[in-house]
Amino acid sequence: MRFIILAAAFILSFSNISAQTTESKLQINHLTGNFYIYITYSLYNGYKVPANGMYLVTPKGVVLFDTPWDSTQFQPLLDSIQLRHNKKVVMCIATHFHDDRTAGLAYYKQQGIKTYTTKLTDELSKKNNKKRAEFLLAKDTLFSIGGYTFETYYPGQGHAPDNIIIWFKKERILYGACLIKSVEDDDLGYLGDANKTAYAATVKKVQAKCKQPNFVITGHGDYLHVQALQHTLMMAEELRKKNMK
Ligand SMILES: [Zn+2]
Structure with a gap:
């Protein structure tokens, strides 16, 4: 009897630990209105690095912007959205070919979600053995869904x-x-695929297009400061000067 109680206590405490582990692998934060930021993690150079994605809840279903970086969180993200909003994810757009944006594309396609990237992203994904979307955007595209409208915009090469x-x-x-x-970033991070001379001009094009944003959502780290745009431009100008010499 004593053994059974101990065993039960052990199982209970073990399930607590695994619940906590699952929780820390996926965070969902409310942004504004029906917009939410989700955060997953991956090991990069031995460090646990967070990646931000976003989703929008509409009466016609949920739109996902980028996929989790952590492949163990593809389904937990869908489950959490279902539980929290009682809605299914109906579409997903990935914003460039790196894993922290595209890792879940094939999985989400399998789940019946309409997945999108640009044609250019698809070419790079194919070349670099990354997951690919079902639908390809040939140019900047305006989407309307459930009363919301948003636009994809390619400003040129940068990151x-x-x-x-x-x-x-x-x-x-x-x-x-x-x-x-x-x-909070002191540099532009991974530049292995970056265009070091064009980066600044590309950020300027984003500034010109997206006037007075209420929110500027970054790929990693703090996303609550709209100064992120100006901060990125400053670092990109430095990078350009260094690479012009
Ligand atoms: Zn990234």
């Missing part, structure tokens, strides 16, 4: 050759993803 941003003109939300660094 990656194919980085797009998403602009919600009415709500003035700029989903910048990895092109835009957070105010």
Whole structure:
């Protein structure tokens, strides 16, 4: 009898631990209105690095912007959305070809979600063995769903050759993803696929298009400071000067 109680206590405490572990692997934070930020993690250079994605709840279903970086969180994200909002994810747009944006595309397609990238992202995904979307955007595209409208915009090369941003003109939300660094970043991060001379001009084009944003959502780290855009431009100008010499 004593053994059974101990065993039960052990199982209970073990399930507590696993519940906590699952929780810390996926965070969902309310942004504004029906917009939410979700955060997953991956190991990068031995460090646990967070990645931000976003989703929008509409009467016609949920739109996902980028996929979780952590492949164990593809389904937990769908489950959490279902539980919290009683709605299904109906579409997903990935903003460039790196894993922290595209990792879940094939999985979500399998789940019947309409997945999108630009044609350019798809070419790079194919070349680099990344997951690919079902539907390809040949140019900047305006989407309307459940009373919301947003636009994909390709401002040119920066963090990656194919980085797009998403602009919600009415709500003035700029989903910048990895092109835009957070105010806490001291550098532009991974530049292996970056265009070091064009980066600044590309950020300027985003600034010109997305006037007075209420929110600027970065790919990693702090996303609550709209100064992220200016901060990124400053670092990109430095990078350009260094690479012009
Ligand atoms: Zn990234």
